[in-house]
Amino acid sequence: MFGEKELTAGSRVLFNILGASNIVGIIFRILVGLPAILIMIVSGVFSSKEEAQSKVSLGVGIYAGITVFTLTLQWGVCVIFGRRKLAEQSTSSHAEVAQTSSNCLLAKEVITELKDTGVTIDEETRRIAGIMLLSLIPYTIIQLVDIFKISFETHVVILILLILSSAMLLLYFVYQVMNPWMQQKSLAYTKYETLRTGFLQHMQRHGKLIDEHGELNHMQQHGKLIDEDGKLNLPVIRNLFSETDKDADKSITKGEMERLMLEMIKTGEVNVDKQFAVTEVMKVFDSNHDEKINYQEFVNGCTKWITETKQLTKSGNSFSREITHELISQKNENNPEEIDRVMSKILMHAETRLLQAESLITEDGNPNIDGIKNIFKQFDLDNNNEISKPELEQLIRTVKFGEFQPNYEDVVKELFSDFDKDGDNTINEPEFVDGLKKWVDKAIHAANSTEKANIIDEYDKIVEKKIVHGKSLVWTIIKSVLQVLLGIVILTCTGGPLMVSILQLSNSMNVPSFGISFVIVPLAMNARAAIAAIFPASHKSEKTASLTFSEIYGGVVMSNISNLTTLLAIVYAKDLTWNYSAEVLTVLVVCAIVGILAYSCTTYPLWTCLLVFFLYPFSLGLFYYAQFVLHWN
Numbered sequence: 001m002f003g004e005k006e007l008t009a010g011s012r013v014l015f016n017i018l019g020a021s022n023i024v025g026i027i028f029r030i031l032v033g034l035p036a037i038l039i040m041i042v043s044g045v046f047s048s049k050e051e052a053q054s055k056v057s058l059g060v061g062i063y064a065g066i067t068v069f070t071l072t073l074q075w076g077v078c079v080i081f082g083r084r085k086l087a088e089q090s091t092s093s094h095a096e097v098a099q100t101s102s103n104c105l106l107a108k109e110v111i112t113e114l115k116d117t118g119v120t121i122d123e124e125t126r127r128i129a130g131i132m133l134l135s136l137i138p139y140t141i142i143q144l145v146d147i148f149k150i151s152f153e154t155h156v157v158i159l160i161l162l163i164l165s166s167a168m169l170l171l172y173f174v175y176q177v178m179n180p181w182m183q184q185k186s187l188a189y190t191k192y193e194t195l196r197t198g199f200l201q202h203m204q205r206h207g208k209l210i211d212e213h214g215e216l217n218h219m220q221q222h223g224k225l226i227d228e229d230g231k232l233n234l235p236v237i238r239n240l241f242s243e244t245d246k247d248a249d250k251s252i253t254k255g256e257m258e259r260l261m262l263e264m265i266k267t268g269e270v271n272v273d274k275q276f277a278v279t280e281v282m283k284v285f286d287s288n289h290d291e292k293i294n295y296q297e298f299v300n301g302c303t304k305w306i307t308e309t310k311q312l313t314k315s316g317n318s319f320s321r322e323i324t325h326e327l328i329s330q331k332n333e334n335n336p337e338e339i340d341r342v343m344s345k346i347l348m349h350a351e352t353r354l355l356q357a358e359s360l361i362t363e364d365g366n367p368n369i370d371g372i373k374n375i376f377k378q379f380d381l382d383n384n385n386e387i388s389k390p391e392l393e394q395l396i397r398t399v400k401f402g403e404f405q406p407n408y409e410d411v412v413k414e415l416f417s418d419f420d421k422d423g424d425n426t427i428n429e430p431e432f433v434d435g436l437k438k439w440v441d442k443a444i445h446a447a448n449s450t451e452k453a454n455i456i457d458e459y460d461k462i463v464e465k466k467i468v469h470g471k472s473l474v475w476t477i478i479k480s481v482l483q484v485l486l487g488i489v490i491l492t493c494t495g496g497p498l499m500v501s502i503l504q505l506s507n508s509m510n511v512p513s514f515g516i517s518f519v520i521v522p523l524a525m526n527a528r529a530a531i532a533a534i535f536p537a538s539h540k541s542e543k544t545a546s547l548t549f550s551e552i553y554g555g556v557v558m559s560n561i562s563n564l565t566t567l568l569a570i571v572y573a574k575d576l577t578w579n580y581s582a583e584v585l586t587v588l589v590v591c592a593i594v595g596i597l598a599y600s601c602t603t604y605p606l607w608t609c610l611l612v613f614f615l616y617p618f619s620l621g622l623f624y625y626a627q628f629v630l631h632w633n
Contacts, residue, residue: 007487065522129598
């Protein structure tokens, strides 16, 4: 379980860092499907022929049990937690319930709940369910071979089936290369979580600093989104709303939201594209769909995202939270390059304080001395031709540093050390001009751009890329790769002993080994994944439900094709007796029933969970009947 957890965590982080590109998506799918595959590989390849026969049988049982568990118990639980009202009840239905006797009222309510609540998914998820049905083609052929009594003993039959299954696997890879929408869908929910986390952190850091008059609010300086009573801190929310509402018309337009998202992306607070960010924020916040967000909608949207974040913490599903933190969280006070990052933000801030026609850089690409003097006058709050430490700290607190939050006292010390040449604890105009000119020169040479309007912005991006992505991202990738390798090593080393332990336990208890491999081990291995899937499903929206079920179907597709190919390869290489028809039949029946249900409609009423729950004991009975009554195994 620990090995599988490390493998899954590492592979997901890599997937989100590298994106849904062609090769990455395929590698991700392979890594997610490795646990069951490795159990079979290790148990079969590194054993004698006699031992391999029994161990591979257990490995196949575990794989079949995981598939059945995923499409029955996990599927049904996601429907229960993700259910919402599918359609408004008619007035006649209300009247009928009102006229019903008290003895039948409970039954009527239960039936109504089963029919009128459920989960709605999108067309893409339905298509993935269709691909899951296509992945059953090799299983169907194997069953036809069984029906027509074609001997599995010959290498020719196994080789033909292996070639067919390998071709299906290759075709699936090629399809994902040509159409990477499945990987993009997998990435969608993590992008949503990254946006939500970045937005809330932006509110925490910026909404609390500026009051209604645009001045530093010392009372709210240490405010939180949630107050001591656990309620939403409305002054903080109101501050950010007012700051975003540039035209003060009591509503945030789509254009104003685009500017906010662009600012958050530039400062590194969110790592998603602007169009996705704006679309998702408007979808969550704009409840009346008028392309504007009023104050109450803003409060409701913030409340929704804060509630989701709390649920994420409680559920323990911290993949995206860890990704967001590791990609953009930077608090290294001893970093010698921190002054570069601070100054890039100060230059950005200074550029915005100048008039529209002005810039820190002249037309010929040199520092604008008059513009720098203009900035000095704005920073000199008491007009005494000197900037004191308190003045500088107060001004620095209005600079938008994004996710990176420096220690303001340390920043003031660094800047005075850099600017205050005579050591009198004040910065006069010549010192300020010389100091800022030096940093503008550095930005000009670093940006290497002929467009003066883009130089400061380009320099800020270069610094961010160098510090955030150059260090944090590299470390995150290294850590994730190590997690993947650790997971693979653990699964490889424990696969064989797990098989031996199951055999010994079944012999000691005089219990058929399939009961342990098909039921107990899959329950243990998939319990964490099932709990993690509940969180997005519980958001009760079509988007999150679609993402949840598309992950289930996509995982089963990869598992079906890759595990069968691995099994046939081991049987062919070790010259094993084909003894796995019961498992193949069980996977075929369960996948076919759920696949047909999922592909034929985009709505799963609550009663469908009863059907899939029934499939679990039914599959156990079918497996037992095929193995011990029909003697297929």
